[in-house]
Amino acid sequence: MPIYEYQCDDCNHVLDALQKVNDKPLVDCPECGKNSLRRLISAPNFRLKGEGWYETDFKKENRKNVADQKDEKPEKERKFKK
Numbered sequence: 001m002p003i004y005e006y007q008c009d010d011c012n013h014v015l016d017a018l019q020k021v022n023d024k025p026l027v028d029c030p031e032c033g034k035n036s037l038r039r040l041i042s043a044p045n046f047r048l049k050g051e052g053w054y055e056t057d058f059k060k061e062n063r064k065n066v067a068d069q070k071d072e073k074p075e076k077e078r079k080f081k082k
Helices: none
Strands: 003-008 014-018 037-039
Touching: none
Parallel strands: none
Antiparallel strands: 003 014, 003 037
């Protein structure tokens, strides 16, 4: 769900609102009560929610995807000891 940034034209109050993409834009300012809010165009804010692995997790040096890299150890060193 995207996070939208709003600003009131009357009192200049700025707020962020977590809304669905299909939700109508907010119009009522919670600070002054007038309906003069407008949605600002700004850098996108988002929240990663839920389980999963992302490309930046456990990133080493300049490698993009660590999972695609071959293991540099010989096979006999990779076996688990019991």
